[in-house]
Amino acid sequence: MDYANWLSRKDLEYKNNQLYFSNFNVQELTVKYGTPLYITSEKIIRARYNEIDCVLKSVLHDYQIHYAVKANSNLSLLKILESEGSYFDCTSRGEIYSCLRAGIPSKKLLYTGNIFTDEDFKFAIENEVIINLDSLSQLYRVNKIYDSLKNEKKLISFRYNPEFGAGHHVHDITAGKNIKFGILDNQIVEAYQKAKDFDFHRYGIHIHIGSGISNVMKYQKAIEKFFSIIEKISKEVSIEFEFVDFGGGFGIPYHPGEETFNFDLYKELVIAPFKSLIEKGNIGNPQMKVEPGRFLTAESTILTTQINTIKDNGYKRFLGVDAGFNTLIRPMLYGSYHHIIPCYKLEKGEFLKYDIAGPICESGDILGKDREFSELKEGDYLAILDAGAYGFTMSSNYNSRPRAAEILLSKGTSYLIRKAETYDDLFRSQKIPNHLK
Ligand code: LLP
Numbered sequence: 038m039d040y041a042n043w044l045s046r047k048d049l050e051y052k053n054n055q056l057y058f059s060n061f062n063v064q065e066l067t068v069k070y071g072t073p074l075y076i077t078s079e080k081i082i083r084a085r086y087n088e089i090d091c092v093l094k095s096v097l098h099d100y101q102i103h104y105a106v107k108a109n110s111n112l113s114l115l116k117i118l119e120s121e122g123s124y125f126d127c128t129s130r131g132e133i134y135s136c137l138r139a140g141i142p143s144k145k146l147l148y149t150g151n152i153f154t155d156e157d158f159k160f161a162i163e164n165e166v167i168i169n170l171d172s173l174s175q176l177y178r179v180n181k182i183y184d185s186l187k188n189e190k191k192l193i194s195f196r197y198n199p200e201f202g203a204g205h206h207v208h209d210i211t212a213g214k215n216i217k218f219g220i221l222d223n224q225i226v227e228a229y230q231k232a233k234d235f236d237f238h239r240y241g242i243h244i245h246i247g248s249g250i251s252n253v254m255k256y257q258k259a260i261e262k263f264f265s266i267i268e269k270i271s272k273e274v275s276i277e278f279e280f281v282d283f284g285g286g287f288g289i290p291y292h293p294g295e296e297t298f299n300f301d302l303y304k305e306l307v308i309a310p311f312k313s314l315i316e317k318g319n320i321g322n323p324q325m326k327v328e329p330g331r332f333l334t335a336e337s338t339i340l341t342t343q344i345n346t347i348k349d350n351g352y353k354r355f356l357g358v359d360a361g362f363n364t365l366i367r368p369m370l371y372g373s374y375h376h377i378i379p380c381y382k383l384e385k386g387e388f389l390k391y392d393i394a395g396p397i398c399e400s401g402d403i404l405g406k407d408r409e410f411s412e413l414k415e416g417d418y419l420a421i422l423d424a425g426a427y428g429f430t431m432s433s434n435y436n437s438r439p440r441a442a443e444i445l446l447s448k449g450t451s452y453l454i455r456k457a458e459t460y461d462d463l464f465r466s467q468k469i470p471n472h473l474k
Contacts, residue, residue, distance in 0.1 A: 040293050047336045047422060048078055049378075056380045056420060058339055059446045064380040066451055067341040067418050070444055073360035074341045075429055077454070079117055079447040081337040086121040089287075089329060092300045096308045097325055103147050105285050105330030106132040108426035113445050113454040114334060115139035126285075126328040130160050137164075147282070149196065149243060149328070151218055158182050169194045169243040169282065173224045173231070180235045192279060193232050194241030197225050199262040203255035204247030205288065206371040212246040212259060219244070225266060229274045240276050241323075242267060245284025249331060251295075253302040260307050264314050277321025283307060287332040291374050291423050298332065331426040338425030340365055340441075341380065344417045347391075354391045356410075358419060361395020361402045363435045365421060365428050369401045377405045380418035386411050393419070397436050429455075437463055 044050060048059045056063040059078040067074055086102070093100045103126040104118045110132055115125070116139050124145045127133045136146055148161045149169040158179050161168050163186065170176055170193065183190050198219030202212035211218045220228055229240065246259045260283075271277060287298045311325055342364075346357030367373040377393055388409045395402040404421060432440050439458030444451050 038290070038294055038296055043290060043294055046290075046297070048081055049339075049420075049422070051382055054382050054384075056378065056382070058420070060449070061446055061451065063339070063341060063420055064418050066444065067343070067380065069451075070442055070453065071457065072341055072343045072418070073358075073364050073441040075338050075424060075441060075443040076341060076451075077111075077114065077334075077338040077425060077443065077445050079337075079445055082114060082117050082334060083121055085333045085336065086118060086123060088300070089327070089332065090122070092304060093308065093325065093327070096304060096312055099322075100325040100327070101280075103282075103326055103328045104333055105328045106135060107430060108330030109334040109338070109428070109430055110135045111429065111443055111454055112139045113452075114337075115141060118333065119145070123333075124326075126330075127166070130157055133160070133164065133166060147326070147328075149245070155182060159186070162186060162188055167192055167194060167241065169196045169241070170228075171196050171219060173220060173228050176228060176231055176235070190235065190237045192239040192241060193237040194243055194280070194282070195220055195225065195228050195232075196243045196245070197263065197266060199244055199246065199259040199266070201255075201259035201262065202246045203250045203252070203259075204286070205249030205251070205373070208371065209248040210246070211248070212244070222266065226270055226273050229270050229276060233274055233276060239279050241280040241282060241326075242270070242278055243282040243284065243326075245328065246286060248286050249288045250286040251288035251298065253299045253306060256303070257306050260310065264310065267314070267320055271320045278323040279321065280324040280326050281311065282326035282328065283311075285328040285330050285332070287329050289331055289335045289423060289426075291335075291376065293376055333426075335423045335426035338423075338428060340421040340424035340428060342419050342421065344413060344415055344419065347413065347415050354389055355394045356391045356413065356419070357394050357396070358404070359396060360404065360421065360441070361397040361436075361438075362399075362404075363397055363433050363438050364395070364441055365404060365424055366431045366433070367427060368404050370431075375405065375424065376422045377408055378420050378422070379410060379413065380420055383412040396438070434458075434463060439463060 101124045103124040105126045126147045143164040146166045148166045151171050196219040202210035204210040342358040342360035348355045362369040388411045390407045393405040442457035443455040445454045
């Protein structure tokens with residue numbers, strides 16, 4: 038994909054050297070709301086949802102898209118996705134609360150945690166949220182909780198670890214023998230047998246092999262193994278599946294010119310074989326679920342920041358900005374690339390290389406290395422792209438910095454959807470013991 042198309046997919050363009058995002062002049066927004074600032078385009082979220090919806094619709098009748106709330110849990114984004122017909126995947130009670138607070142009914146939620154407490158289970162069971170269990174021992178605990186609450190045992194699902202994982206970074210590969218997630222072959226049949234013995238009578242099954250997958254071929258082995266275990270469980274335990282959940286992981290084009298996720302190949306390797314598996318008639322007539330997070334929200338948001346310090350130490354040039362790894366930790370944590378562009382582009386004079394440095398007191402607080410710009414000066418603004426997934430949700434108050442504001446662009450109007458934190462917010466929940474007062 039050429040650079041202009043790559044930018045326009047993200048609804049970005051330059052007009053008279055000024056950067057526009059969803060038809061808004063980015064610098065004007067940034068001056069109005071202050072920096073750092075997460076700016077989200079409603080249009081892009083809707084477009085990405087429809088992209089996935091069209092792919093699934095072209096092969097299957099029965100499917101649900103569960104947005105992975107961990108990517109971005111802002112209530113307005115949850116509401117946008119719900120209005121498109123989305124379901125949701127939550128990884129914590131807090132994420133379930135977020136969905137309920139956004140007015141999403143609990144029947145649209147899945148709870149795919151990992152290390153659950155009994156309180157987590159109790160909360161999910163009381164709210165009738167479907168749970169993807171992560172271990173055999175959790176089944177025993179959940180069973181006890183159902184018995185003590187005297188709730189009817191209905192649907193239960195387990196996360197299977199197919200041992201073939203993939204992802205943009207080793208921290209985000211979630212299948213394999215040494216990985217903490219899911220149940221391996223040695224216990225998965227037993228898990229369903231036990232669930233049946235305990236009187237659960239509706240079943241789902243789940244995998245999620247990793248995050249930020251750009252090579253679709255990486256799904257192949259995991260899917261083959263997944264399908265054979267589904268058949269094995271159906272046969273040996275004599276059960277049918279109500280849903281098969283393929284997790285998320287669809288990558289996005291972070292690098293200029295990078296191609297988008299190859300859904301044609303995904304159809305060929307995952308969706309069509311799933312349809313054939315159902316047609317064989319041995320596993321019931323399960324619904325397909327997917328759990329995209331990044332794909333739905335990453336490209337919807339730019340993070341704007343102001344340059345306050347330009348420094349040339351004789352060896353290296355630094356652009357010092359007011360967003361750091363407290364605002365976007367992905368470059369520091371995973372070495373991830375986020376493209377960074379100026380809000381006003383002169384493109385005159387010499388291009389120089391800079392590291393974009395945040396204000397955090399660690400040398401690792403670099404948002405981009407060796408990026409080329411011409412004619413930048415202190416006071417100018419930059420936009421960091423693709424910050425809508427795992428941006429705000431992974432932000433922190435490190436170095437006692439209040440979290441940044443979020444705004445939403447919708448049909449020509451900008452809305453503040455989260456106020457920037459104040460310094461008072463940093464102290465709100467602290468208490469000083471009497472002897473120190
Ligand atoms: N489903 C489950 C069970 C997951 O654990 C995840 C992500 C997803 C769905 C959504 O994956 P996605 O479609 O967004 O790739 N902080 C990392 C990503 C961590 C993902 C964790 N699980 C990052 O910034 O790249």
